[in-house]
Amino acid sequence: MKKHNCIVGDDESVCPKVKLSIQDTLDVVGGKWKLVLISILRDGKKRFRELSREADISPRILSKELQELEMNGLVTRTVCDTRPVTVEYALTPYSDTLSEVIIAMHKWGHEHRRKVMEHAG
Amino acid sequence: MKKHNCIVGDDESVCPKVKLSIQDTLDVVGGKWKLVLISILRDGKKRFRELSREADISPRILSKELQELEMNGLVTRTVCDTRPVTVEYALTPYSDTLSEVIIAMHKWGHEHRRKVMEHAG
DNA sequence: AATACCAGTTACAAAAAGGATACTATGAAG
DNA sequence: CTTCATAGTATCCTTTTTGTAACTGGTATT
DSSP states (O other): OOOOOOOSSOOTTTSOHHHHHHHHHHHHHOSSSHHHHHHHHTTOOEEHHHHHHHHTOOHHHHHHHHHHHHHTTSEEEEEEOOSSOEEEEEEOGGGGGGHHHHHHHHHHHHHHHHHHHHHHO | OOOOOOOSSOOTTTSOHHHHHHHHHHHHHOSSSHHHHHHHHTTOOEEHHHHHHHHTOOHHHHHHHHHHHHHTTSEEEEEEOOSSOEEEEEEOGGGGGGHHHHHHHHHHHHHHHHHHHHHHO
16 A cells, blocks of 8 residues: 655545545554544643553653654643653644644543443443 | 552552543544444444555554454454455444543544644644 | 662563455355 | 446455563662
């Protein structure tokens, strides 16, 4: 399956815009953790260990995910002059553009859980 | 990292609702293909090979993804009495509840691409 | 010096996802 | 009988993702 790197001049019938846009989004915030991390950071900036605990994610994965989010301009990493040194991760203004996505997923997950539970109970 | 199977009685500070809801959503439509397939099916029902071609996804993966979507009540599978037999996949009414998610991701991906391109160009 | 906390990194293993190819089974067309 | 199209499945392999545990390096506390 080839990469969808068809920025321009692509055959619309084979690689329609909607499919492309969704894949673009998934490239940036897809995977198991990125949207979870962003949703946690919406409560305010957090330090590395705090994020690790709150998301229940190991330091290795967390480090990688945060680097990718930083590279995509969604979070900032700030080293604080405390002892011991702490590092704060915060959302950028650009990450606000993801609000609709996160709110929609939050709402859907909530409703879906309700429906699954009432079906089970 | 433990499963987030805390349906009730969970410690809100460790497993807040937003994180949980998003993880619930990802459990159902996370991964590389499910939202892409749903977005394609929003144009109307498709047969197996059509989906395979349009999404550029191999039959093995497509089969697995469609089964999972069917199990979660998001698509229906209909065997048609044609020769050779064809199978139609279509969205269920319940899948409409994902519209906000899909539209939000579509919009974000589109805008993000615009921004990345203007920054590169 | 021993201990502990912070922010990671390294090394390794396991699991999940993805992909290529070939194959089944059915039925029609040539 | 061969070829083609349908919808998958089976097998094998590679890549990606995720996880565990231990470890570095810096600073402070006891």
